[in-house]
Amino acid sequence: MMKVPKGKTVLVKGVASIKGECEVLGARLNFFECEKFVPVFCIEDCEIEINGEFRILDGSTIPESWKKLAKMDWETVFLYGGVDSGKSTLAAYLANKVGGAYVLDLDIGQADIANPGAMGYGFAKDVVSLSKVSMINGFFVGSITPQGREAKCLQGVARLWKELRRLDGRKIVDTTGWVKGRGAKEYKLAKLEIIEPDLIASFEGKPFDWKTFEVEKGYVIRRDKIDRAKARFESYQKFLRGARILELERDRINLKPDLFRGKDVTQFIESVLGV
Template identity: 25%
Template sequence: MIKGPATVTVDGACDVLGSDVSGKTITVRAGKALPFEPRGRCRLRARLGRGGSMWLADPAKAGVSLWRGITQELTDLVGNKKTTVMLVGETDTGKSTLSVYLANVMLNRGLVPCIVDGDIGQGDLAPPTSIGAAVLPRQVTDLRDVDASLFEFVGSTSPAGFDRFVAKKLRSILDRVGPLGDTCIVNTDGYASDGGIQYKLMIASELQPDAIVCIGDNPELLGAFQGGPWQVLHATPSGQASKSRYERASRRLDQFLRYVGSGSHAVELSRIKFVYMDRLFSPSEILRPPIVQLEPENLKRMFVGLGSAGQIVGFGIITGITPHSIFVQTDVGSFDRIYLGNIRLSRDRAVEVRIA
């Protein structure tokens, strides 16, 4: 196992999550742990960054041997029909890692996998507050190496109070990406206790997946899906997936900034509609804001989605607002809607500020 930040050069035959990395140099991002599994003679040369580490792991607790049986069942399920697989489990059980491995195995078998990342707090295919989806044309070791093609904007990093809205947006993005591949793998967040189980049942009811994979030792979560119209599978959690609070916060901030870009655009307010949880607001309502998200002090430095023709085309940070114009840091050149959320970034863009 190698935990980032690290750069690993592979001399010999080796796999990472079902992807052949023989003779390649692999970047392991900070906070991410990947299983390098040699085939025969192989030498790994790792340059570790601050906080990076490497160790020999027990195959019973790490690597793809944990999930070969599950993956075989799921690929057999696909066959010649469109299939949706939903992954659920608590935080740090390996949902994202399993989704990558499953997608890589399907690619090996000539299938085209799509991944929907529904973790609005710690997703890999979209910035926090959002849902991302992508068709995988090639094998990968980290979903953050994939350029997502479809987005939905939620506006919160927590499903609390947004549960039905998240389920609705997951259905929308699944309808859009589903026809592009043979199977859709839907990854969900780690909210899996107390009300989290009802939330996951709500999502399953909305998506109607063919199979639900419950990762980890949560009998209540596993039992909640029994008896539904889907196949239920239980997967062993990865014992190597845990992240510290600092690593989690750093990865989330990196995702925010990755999608903002360095460009700056000024747009006339008269050309913009504001959207919050699918409700439209006109620029004139900033003068007497009906919601706190439209208050000028809250708009400044708010992380937002940017839309055109009814679709999310990118993201940005509102840097300023006047009676006639709004200024957004973004690389998106043209947009006519700004999707508002509950998260602002501090002036130095180093800290999240939640809007009450």
């Protein structure tokens, strides 16, 4: 058991048991387990037992802009930022601070709610990471990057948003870190046209002619390609745990090829954007 003074933040990766008043990404928790580093801010002197890695920092790791955003009046907020900017952490923080919210995870490369290569949404409340959110529904893309799969990704965005927009409650849209270049901007703009959020929370200034609230990056522990690949592997393990291998006789199965059965890409995008 470790004593931590008031006003300190402990970054914990593993299992933590806490005695005393603290805030974990905006939630009041006294126990959690997480495979990522999670900030525990001590509101008063605390005793913390940790089974895993930890770091102690002065003050809070939550930027003031995040706190202001949580108090603003929005129904749907769209998070925009590059790789390792803190979008998923901000999404979890906002969901906790507003008393629970639906989170639409569109980051197919580092998906938290769905498996990598897919999009998904769920309801987040008192969570230390979006990976703890149970998926309500998802859409399989089959790629860990939207580049070259833009039409398929937009199809998934449109389908999931059609469901999600009907549900009561605040909604947070988490997106990929692909923001550089014309293709990235056009792809993000297409998603904005589909979702029509009240507000963009941007780590990258004001990228579009849309109501935007600029936010700062929080304390980020950057991950290299090996770390990201490991995270995807662990996510696949979680989703495939308990799966079965089925052997079927080929001559007893009717296969229906889908080549040339889809919609024309141009027509599909125009229908999504309403042009």
